[in-house]
Amino acid sequence: MNHKQLSDSQLFEQYKKQVTSERRNTLLWQIIIFISFFSIWEFASQFGLIDRLIFSSPSQIWTLFLEKLQDGSLWYHLRITLFETIAGFFIGTIAGIILAAILWWSDKLSKVLDPYLVVLNALPKVALGPIIIVAMGPGYFSIITMGAIISVIITTLVVYSAFNEVDVNYVKVLKSFGASKWQYFTEAIFPASLPAMISTFKVNVGLSWVGVIVGEFLVASEGLGYLIVYGFQVFDFTLVLYSLLLVAFFAAIMYQIVEKLENILIKNK
Structure with a gap:
């Protein structure tokens, strides 16, 4: 032994x-x-x-980064885009999970809305940007809405599908003990769907950045999206690539945070 x-x-x-x-x-x-x-x-x-004019170089981008760091403009534009992206990420993800739970709760509602969700998912959400901005006005709220709306439908569909794919035996056992629908949702359905939710979080990191940057393209006078547009307008492609690399860097950080969350949840599970 x-x-x-x-x-x-x-x-x-x-x-x-x-x-x-x-x-x-x-x-x-x-x-x-x-x-x-x-x-x-x-x-x-x-x-x-x-072509050095178009593609710039890492050394030029690094020099520009140091300049922007020293004059404070880096933090000014970065904090605005980060705030909008994080807000859009959380609003879109949480709203999607809530909608998925409502659809799971009501079979009739899910059957009625299913074709509309498929159509909405197929629509290019970015194309709705001008309509959203006209409806809500230029500002943080419309840009955050862009960040949220681009991920809410896909979150709803993926999480709702995960709810329906949970082993029915879990529910049968809880029903045999007289559990209510709310109890077997919170005790079986929701916990078993956590891996699918985390996968959705990973996708939404990228989608939120896309939504916010597109929103800033259309209406903002500050933020990384604005810097990208301004760089194109003045043919300063070093500024464009500097902004794109910042977007990529902080999107990667957000992705790593979600992965850490996934590891914590899996260990606790």
Whole structure:
């Protein structure tokens, strides 16, 4: 028995080392790709292999980053876009989950609304931007609405589907103990659907950034979306790429936060 326990312990340690090694290898390759991309970009720009006016270079973008950091404009524009994106992300995601719960609760309502949800999901939500801005007026609220509306329908459809795919045996067991519909929703349906919700969060990170940046394209006079449009207008493509890299960087941070949340929920589960 002691020999078996020792053997199991050794196997577990080997498994942990293997997982750690795989994570390190993944991180190493990510760093290699990152450094290689910017090195090739810089090399191609310096030696005229690409048009320096259009594609700029990492060194030029870094110089601009330091300038914007020193004069405070980086934080001014960044905080506005971050606020709008985070607000749009939470509003869109929470509203989608609530709508999915309402549809799950009422079979009749879900049957009535199902074709409309499919049609709304097929519509290019970005095209609704001008209508939203005209209806709500230019400002933070219309841009946040753009960030939210672009993700709310897909969240509703994915989460509602996850609710319906939960093993019916869980519900049958709870019903046999006299549980109410609310109880088996909170005790079985909702917890079992958490992985699908987390997957939706990951998708919504990108969708929220798209919605907000498009909203800023249309109406804003501040924020990263405004800087991108302004950069195109004055043919300052270094400013455009600087803004795009900031969007990519902070979208990646939001994605990592969602992944950490996923790990915490899975461990607690």
